[in-house]
Amino acid sequence: MSTELYNDGPVVHQATFIDGTSVEIPELRILDQDGITYPGADLPDIDQALATKIYHSLAFHRVLDERMVASQRQGRLSFYMTALGEEATSVGGAAGLKPQDMIMMQYREQGALIYRGFDLEDLMNQLFSNAGDLGKGRQMPIHYGSKALNCMTVSSPLATQIPQATGYAYGQKLQGADAVTICYFGEGAASEGDFHAGLNMAAVQEAPVIFFCRNNGYAISTPSDEQFKGNGIASRGVGYGIKTIRIDGNDILAVLKATQIARAYAVKESKPVLIEAMSYRLGAHSTSDDPSGYRTKEEEAKWQSHDPILRMKNWLIKQNWWDEAQETTLFEKYREEVLAAVKVAEKIDKPHIDTMITDVYDVPSAQLQAQLEEVKAHVNKYPEAYPFTAGKF
Amino acid sequence: MAQINLLQAINSALDIAMAENKSTVCFGEDVGHFGGVFRATSGLQEKYGKARCFNTPLVEQGIIGFANGLAAQGSVAIAEIQFADYIFPAFDQIVNEAAKFRYRSGNEFNVGKLTIRSPYGGGIAGGLYHSQSPEAYFAHTPGLKVVIPRNPYQAKGLLLASIRDDNPVIFFEPKRLYRASVGEVPEEDYQLPLGKAEVVQTGTDITLLAWGAQMEIIEKAAQMASNDGISCEVVDLRTILPWDIETISNSVMKTGRLLISQEAPLTAGFASEIAATIQSECFLHLESPIARVCGLDTPYPLALEKEYVSDHLKVYEAIIKSVNF
Numbered sequence: 192m193s194t195e196l197y198n199d200g201p202v203v204h205q206a207t208f209i210d211g212t213s214v215e216i217p218e219l220r221i222l223d224q225d226g227i228t229y230p231g232a233d234l235p236d237i238d239q240a241l242a243t244k245i246y247h248s249l250a251f252h253r254v255l256d257e258r259m260v261a262s263q264r265q266g267r268l269s270f271y272m273t274a275l276g277e278e279a280t281s282v283g284g285a286a287g288l289k290p291q292d293m294i295m296m297q298y299r300e301q302g303a304l305i306y307r308g309f310d311l312e313d314l315m316n317q318l319f320s321n322a323g324d325l326g327k328g329r330q331m332p333i334h335y336g337s338k339a340l341n342c343m344t345v346s347s348p349l350a351t352q353i354p355q356a357t358g359y360a361y362g363q364k365l366q367g368a369d370a371v372t373i374c375y376f377g378e379g380a381a382s383e384g385d386f387h388a389g390l391n392m393a394a395v396q397e398a399p400v401i402f403f404c405r406n407n408g409y410a411i412s413t414p415s416d417e418q419f420k421g422n423g424i425a426s427r428g429v430g431y432g433i434k435t436i437r438i439d440g441n442d443i444l445a446v447l448k449a450t451q452i453a454r455a456y457a458v459k460e461s462k463p464v465l466i467e468a469m470s471y472r473l474g475a476h477s478t479s480d481d482p483s484g485y486r487t488k489e490e491e492a493k494w495q496s497h498d499p500i501l502r503m504k505n506w507l508i509k510q511n512w513w514d515e516a517q518e519t520t521l522f523e524k525y526r527e528e529v530l531a532a533v534k535v536a537e538k539i540d541k542p543h544i545d546t547m548i549t550d551v552y553d554v555p556s557a558q559l560q561a562q563l564e565e566v567k568a569h570v571n572k573y574p575e576a577y578p579f580t581a582g583k584f
Numbered sequence: 585m586a587q588i589n590l591l592q593a594i595n596s597a598l599d600i601a602m603a604e605n606k607s608t609v610c611f612g613e614d615v616g617h618f619g620g621v622f623r624a625t626s627g628l629q630e631k632y633g634k635a636r637c638f639n640t641p642l643v644e645q646g647i648i649g650f651a652n653g654l655a656a657q658g659s660v661a662i663a664e665i666q667f668a669d670y671i672f673p674a675f676d677q678i679v680n681e682a683a684k685f686r687y688r689s690g691n692e693f694n695v696g697k698l699t700i701r702s703p704y705g706g707g708i709a710g711g712l713y714h715s716q717s718p719e720a721y722f723a724h725t726p727g728l729k730v731v732i733p734r735n736p737y738q739a740k741g742l743l744l745a746s747i748r749d750d751n752p753v754i755f756f757e758p759k760r761l762y763r764a765s766v767g768e769v770p771e772e773d774y775q776l777p778l779g780k781a782e783v784v785q786t787g788t789d790i791t792l793l794a795w796g797a798q799m800e801i802i803e804k805a806a807q808m809a810s811n812d813g814i815s816c817e818v819v820d821l822r823t824i825l826p827w828d829i830e831t832i833s834n835s836v837m838k839t840g841r842l843l844i845s846q847e848a849p850l851t852a853g854f855a856s857e858i859a860a861t862i863q864s865e866c867f868l869h870l871e872s873p874i875a876r877v878c879g880l881d882t883p884y885p886l887a888l889e890k891e892y893v894s895d896h897l898k899v900y901e902a903i904i905k906s907v908n909f
Contacts, residue, residue, distance in 0.1 A: 293657075327690035336689045343656070344689035348680045354649025355656065355681070362657030365607065365635060372653075384673070388646025395641050396650070550687045551726050553696060553750040556779070556826040 211422040214429060218437045218469060221444040224497060226505025228444070235448035239512050241286065245443060246507055247521065248282045248306040249500045254525040255305075256474070258533065259318065263478040267537055268318055270332045274299045276473030279443040279499035280405050282306050284373055284466075287450025293359050293372040295343045295352040298333050299405065299472075300375045307340040311528060315536035327550070328542040349380040353389030353402070357463070360393070360400035364461050371457045373401040373450070379410020381424045393463035394432045401453045402428070402465045405440060407472035412485040428465030440468030441499040444506070471497070541579040544570070585768040590761045593736035593769050594624045594701070597743040598662065600773050602632050605660055608747075610637045612647055612664030621666060622703060622762055648674035648700065652681050655698035655752070662747060668704040668756055669713040675721070682752040683727030696750035701743070704732070704756035705797050705847050706879075706893060711886040717796075717848035717879075722754055723825045723857065729753040729778060730824035734799040736767045741776030742822065749778055758797035781828040783835065787817035790841035790906055793832060793858065795821040798845050798894070805899035814907055824854055832858065833865045840871040841906050845894050850878040872909035875902045 221232040228234065237245075256273035263271045274281060281302030285294060294303045304314075313325060317335050320328035326336060326344060336344025343352065343359075356374030363370045380386065381404055393400050404424045408415050421427065428435030434456065438445040446468060453464040471494035475482050482491075507513035544567065548559040555563075567584060574581035588596070602608045610625055616639040619626030629637040640647050644665055651663040665671045671678070678700070686694035706715035722730050729751050733739040739757065746753040758765075784799070785806065792802040799820050806816035817835050821827060836842045842862055844855035859874040877894045885892050 325690050325692055326688065329690065330688050334688070336692050338692040344693055346681065346684070346688060348676060351649060351677060351681050354646045354677070355653030357646075358650035358653025358655075358661070359657045360653075361609075361650070362607070362654045362659040365609070365659060384643075384645055385649055385677075388641075388643045388649055391641050391643065392646045392650055396638070550689075550691045552729075552826075553686070553694075558826055558829070 211426055214422065214426055216422055216425045216437045218439055219445045219449060220439040220442050221448060222442045222502055222506055224502050224505070226502060226507070226509050228506070233448060235287070235444055235451055237444070237447060239510070242507060242510070242512060245282055245286050245306070245447075246503055246513065248302060249278050249443075249503060250521055251525050252278045252282065252302045252305055253500055254522060255314070255529055258526065258529045260478060262533055267533065268332060270478055271318070272298055272333045272477045273474040274302060276494060276498065277405055277407055277440065277470045278302050279446050279503070280403070280440045280468045280470060281375065283443045283446030284375070284403050284450050287447050288373060288454055289370070291341065291368065291370045292454070293341050293343060293363070293370070295356045295359070295372060295374045296335075296345050297349065297352065297376045297380060298345050298347075299377065301333065301335060303375070304335055304337065304340065304342050307342060309335065309337055309340060309342070311532045312536070313337070315532045316539065319536040319539070320541070321536060321539035322542045323536070323539050324542070327546045350376055350383035350385040352376070353380075353385050354392060356400050356402070357389045357393040357396065357398045360398035361396055364397075364399055369458060371399045371401060371454055373403055375403045375405065377410060378404060378406040378415055378424055379413065379418055381427075382418055390428065390431045390433060390463070390465070397461050398463055399457035399461050400463045401450065401457055402433070402463060404465070404467045405470060406467055407470045409472050409476070409486070411476045411480060423467055425465065425467040433463050433465045435465040435467070437467045437469065440470030441497045441502060443499060443503045540583070544580045544584050585770055587766055588736055588769050589763050590733075590736045590739050590757065590765045591622060591624055591763060593740040594743060594757060595626055596769065596771070597740045597747070598625060598628060599631070600744060601660065601662065601747045602628060602636065607658065608636065608660040608662065609654060610662045610664070611640050611650075613640060613642055613666050615639060615664050620664065622759065624701070624757075625664070644670055644673040645677055648677040648682070651698050651700070652677060652685065652695050655695035656685065656693050658697065660697045660747065662699045662701065665700060665702040667714050668702045668718050669716040671700075671702055671718060678722070678728070678754070679725050683725045685752075687727060694750070695752050698752040699747045700752070700754045702754070702756055703759035703762070705758045705760055706884055706889065707760040707797060709886065709889060710884070712883045715884040717846065719756060719824045720848055720852060720854045723854050727752070728825055730756070731778060731822065732756045732758065732796040732824060733822070734758070734796060734820050735761065735765045736769045738776060738822065740769055741774050742778070744773065745775040745778050748775070753778070756796065760797045776822075779823045779826050779828060781822055781831040782820045783817060783831065784820050785816065785818040787815040787839065789815045789839055790843060790903060791817045791819060791832070791835040791839045792843050792845070792899070792903070793819045793821060794845045795824065796847070798847055801894065801896045802845050802899055804896040805903060808896065808900045809903045812904070814903060816903065827858070829861060829865065832862060836862055836866045837869045840869050842870070843875040843877060843899065843902055843906055845877040845899050846879070847894065848879055849881045850876060851881045853878050872906045875906050877902045
């Protein structure tokens with residue numbers, strides 16, 4: 192682009208400043224809280240089988256969160272993070288994709304893994320960091336990942352996955368694969384430099400990536416009006432030259448519709464898309480956080496009435512695809528399954544001591560090998576101080 | 585064999601890597617049609633197309649974040665950071681992400697196919713931000729490999745090995761030598777091993793250890809010392825992480841003395857790691873304290889560059905002091 196062509200917009204001769212209000216960003220909403228679709232709304236591609244699968248994932252997610260918070264409170268688990276009130280964003284997003292698409296999570300999107308069919312056993316083994324964990328017990332709970340399910344392993348540093356998603360999607364495009372990458376992040380993470388880097392590079396390098404922002408109003412204790420002053424996250428997408436949509440994140444049909452369209456566009460045009468899903472973090476940030484220190488019960492109660500799972504249930508009942516008896520049976524079944532899985536996972540051994548040095552490199556270096564041998568000799572000398580590993584190698 | 589300079593050797597390695605694998609991609613600031621500010625990627629876009637050799641926006645954390653994702657996907661990602669001085673915005677992506685990718689996922693995912701190339705080191709009137717030698721920052725990061733060549737032959741062989749190694753590698757190219765260092769380099773494909781030091785010159789009285797452009801300096805000092813009848817064993821470390829303890833220990837057990845020279849500042853430089861390890865491994869063989877001849881603990885100055893650098897005279901004086909201890 193030469194400099195004379197740089198500005199192809201209108202020219203004025205009075206100093207005219209514009210602000211965020213010049214760009215109006217509507218919010219897509221298909222389903223109301225009573226489960227009725229708005230007149231003329233564009234429904235997503237969905238049938239009873241898909242709807243049932245989505246609802247089962249939502250219900251399982253809700254049960255899992257309840258049970259695991261309780262387990263953490265009982266001291267059985269070191270840490271946990273719920274997605275209370277936001278389950279539709281992860282489950283609906285995953286439902287709008289194909290199995291070969293890569294999912295990159297921040298940490299509040301286990302719904303995507305659940306939808307993809309991650310085993311309850313695998314979930315539990317990760318949460319209890321035992322020998323069965325695919326991640327070999329190295330990361331904190333909630334840091335799931337699965338190569339088989341195309342779900343990238345979660346890491347704690349915020350927003351680092353955003354430019355990575357751009358690179359991953361670029362690789363998919365180079366291969367000519369019918370595949371995209373979806374990248375989840377919160378509105379707080381969008382303040383990181385990596386958000387800017389990832390979106391700008393995706394636009395310039397033309398990568399088929401769906402950026403999915405969960406704008407849930409809070410980053411730990413920081414409300415979004417202390418996070419940004421512009422028109423949310425969506426207004427920025429336009430600035431990067433990225434097709435952008437804002438949706439009601441508690442409306443499963445809106446999430447599904449937006450993701451389905453975004454995927455089709457990203458594959459066909461090989462370009463990025465930004466989805467900003469408006470929602471509310473109903474639970475605490477994590478089990479280490481108490482939201483009563485920074486927000487009111489009234490505010491929480493207001494959002495409780497926008498529960499995405501209840502909204503979908505209302506819709507399913509109106510479709511004659513669901514009833515209260517099925518509801519009770521399903522939740523009871525999940526409660527029993529999760530509780531049983533907790534009891535199994537917490538009894539499994541810690542990972543073998545040798546896994547402390549594997550996977551640092553493809554092959555452990557001589558130095559690492561020597562360090563491990565020293566630790567083993569030490570454990571053998573003071574076995575009572577190292578109950579998890581002593582006598583086990 | 586052709587006589588080529590270090591830049592041409594880098595370019596030849598990249599050319600071979602791109603030819604052998606359709607998924608090999610080179611990118612960074614000004615890397616595309618222009619061929620890089622030092623011309624290391626010259627001609628690659630023309631030969632392999634814009635999709636495989638391209639300019640990125642000016643954002644180092646983005647370049648390495650993108651590279652991490654691309655490598656995780658299975659493509660061979662060769663990212664360029666224009667100067668090692670500007671690698672710090674990507675420090676998080678390198679240290680928290682690239683280095684820990686395999687470990688944290690239990691080997692479900694890895695970025696073994698990532699190589700980061702970056703011009704490195706001083707001696708070119710580059711002042712604070714075109715002279716730095718940041719290898720020690722990365723040496724403290726398990727999961728990375730850090731490699732630095734000393735001449736064109738080494739550069740090509742070590743870069744090809746770095747690209748093919750199944751771990752993320754940072755490859756620092758001594759930019760003072762880009763055009764200054766010329767030597768015979770095979771046109772064909774070859775590799776030099778990572779993690780192996782090379783004894784460049786055998787000797788009996790003292791071991792001199794360095795890497796990158798500093799090799800020329802210690803070789804010059806060794807020549808001066810040999811005029812005084814001192815026999816120096818000159819060793820190129822080549823790989824900073826993981827480093828070759830065995831070769832260095834064997835040399836020091838033979839000579840009884842060790843001098844390490846680096847361009848980077850003294851305090852917590854990589855020479856400190858080597859000194860601590862060797863005094864532990866070779867305690868009964870050491871006949872004098874291990875000497876470190878390094879940059880000062882200051883930012884890299886412009887006008888006083890000559891005084892700042894660990895030149896051959898400073899190395900020579902340290903050799904004499906060690907031998908006369």
